[in-house]
Amino acid sequence: MKFAVIVFPGSNCDRDMYHAVTDALGEEADLVWYQGAKLENYDAILLPGGFSYGDYLRSGAIASTSDIVAQLKEHVRKGKSVLGVCNGFQILLESGLLPGAMMRNKDLKFICHHEDLRVVNHHSMFTTAYEQDEIISIPVAHGEGNYYCDEETLAKLKANNQIVFTYENNPNGSVEDIAGIINEAGNVLGMMPHPERAAESILGSADGLKLFQSIVENWRKAYVTGA
Amino acid sequence: MKKALVYITLKEGVLDPQGKTVQHSLDTLGYAGVKEVRVGKYLELLIEDEGAVEAQVEEMCEKLLANPVIENYTYTIEEVVTL
Numbered sequence: 001m002k003f004a005v006i007v008f009p010g011s012n013c014d015r016d017m018y019h020a021v022t023d024a025l026g027e028e029a030d031l032v033w034y035q036g037a038k039l040e041n042y043d044a045i046l047l048p049g050g051f052s053y054g055d056y057l058r059s060g061a062i063a064s065t066s067d068i069v070a071q072l073k074e075h076v077r078k079g080k081s082v083l084g085v086c087n088g089f090q091i092l093l094e095s096g097l098l099p100g101a102m103m104r105n106k107d108l109k110f111i112c113h114h115e116d117l118r119v120v121n122h123h124s125m126f127t128t129a130y131e132q133d134e135i136i137s138i139p140v141a142h143g144e145g146n147y148y149c150d151e152e153t154l155a156k157l158k159a160n161n162q163i164v165f166t167y168e169n170n171p172n173g174s175v176e177d178i179a180g181i182i183n184e185a186g187n188v189l190g191m192m193p194h195p196e197r198a199a200e201s202i203l204g205s206a207d208g209l210k211l212f213q214s215i216v217e218n219w220r221k222a223y224v225t226g227a
Numbered sequence: 228m229k230k231a232l233v234y235i236t237l238k239e240g241v242l243d244p245q246g247k248t249v250q251h252s253l254d255t256l257g258y259a260g261v262k263e264v265r266v267g268k269y270l271e272l273l274i275e276d277e278g279a280v281e282a283q284v285e286e287m288c289e290k291l292l293a294n295p296v297i298e299n300y301t302y303t304i305e306e307v308v309t310l
Contacts, residue, residue: 058294065291094294101296104244143263148241200301 001219003029004042008063009020013049013086013196020196021046025212034063039071043219044081047088049141049194059102059144060090081125081186081215082188086142089180089190098183100149105174110143114205115193117166121161124182125218126189129171129210131143136207138193140171145192147174147181153157160184228307229276235274235293235300236267273307280304 003021007014014031029046032039033105039045053062062210076082076097084092105111114137119130127185128138132214149157154175172192180191195208237243243265250264258293270292274280293300 057291061291093296099296101294103241103297106242106244108244110250144253146244150296173244 001027001043001216002041003027003044003046004032004037004039005029005046005048006034006037006068007031007048008034008050008066008087008091009049010052010054011048011087013194015073016194017046017048017085017196020199020208021212024206024209025197025216027212027216034066034068037068039068039075042075042080043202043223044083044215045072045075045222047082047084047091048196049086049088052087052091058090058094060087060092060094061073063087063091064094064095064096072097076183076185076188079131079187081219082127083211083215084188084190085194085196086145086192089192090144091192097188098181099153100147100181101143103146103148103173104144105142105146105171108143110141111145111171112139112141113171114139114198115171117165117193119164119167120166121164121182123161124164124189124201124214126182126211126214127164128218129214134199135168136210138195138198138208139205140193141197142172142192145172145174147172147178147192149175157181163167164189165193168208228309229280229304230272230276231272231280231302231304231308233272233284233288233292233300234267234271235270235288235298237265238297238299241297246262260264 003162004019119134122132166177170177182189195211196207200204245266246264253261288300
């Protein structure tokens with residue numbers, strides 16, 4: 001399985017993501033510069049964390065206007081998977097691939113520590129390796145991770161089982177303790193916590209590895225004959 | 228040339244932690260009468276006038292300048308006199 005880690009000016013978790021996929025997971029990955037990128041030969045796209053374009057205007061807003069977003073949309077339309085972490089999540093929201101918006105953390109602080117998350121939907125292609133309601137420890141590192149959506153959108157998220165991860169102790173004010181959501185089709189996941197920083201036990205937690213393993217396992221089931 | 232003055236504000240009902248903090252600080256300075264602060268953005272756009280400037284600005288607000296999920300926008304457009 002081949003992953004692309006998209007690098008925007010200001011991405012800073014791209015190497016961590018690359019390391020998690022190639023070394024911890026043992027799959028192929030390329031670091032792909034956002035301009036002139038060709039995504040059609042990749043099975044999964046990873047949008048890493050960081051501060052694309054210095055968070056100018058709104059986090060993720062400028063990156064969401066780049067040409068690569070059209071390719072991302074095509075990739076999603078084909079049913080292939082996209083994972084956006086932290087700034088990657090913000091880019092997915094700003095480009096309309098996921099519903100809602102991100103606000104400043106409730107207490108205005110940049111927070112950087114491990115959080116306990118609950119896997120509230122383990123049927124998504126990103127979470128099948130987890131148990132339902134499993135509590136996992138994944139680090140967060142953000143100043144704008146306060147997820148907001150209107151009540152109508154929230155009702156839809158719930159009805160379609162699109163809320164995948166919630167915080168056990170909401171650190172940022174997100175509605176309904178939301179830490180990660182998928183799109184309606186289920187092949188785009190955005191989450192503020194960093195699974196790539198928790199893919200090896202030497203880093204304090206290997207709970208994030210199962211997320212990447214889920215992606216690979218479900219890809220094999222769907223695309224590899226005899227898997 | 229035209230100049231667009233664009234004001235972006237948080238929608239009513241969307242919490243504004245930044246505004247709340249500014250309000251607390253004003254309170255600390257003795258301005259107890261300030262009951263609410265909402266922080267927004269102000270942008271100035273200098274635009275070559277090839278007609279339909281207002282429609283363009285509207286589109287720019289929708290596509291990029293504001294996030295319609297959490298923000299409202301208003302704008303005024305003025306003539307820029309070049310000497």
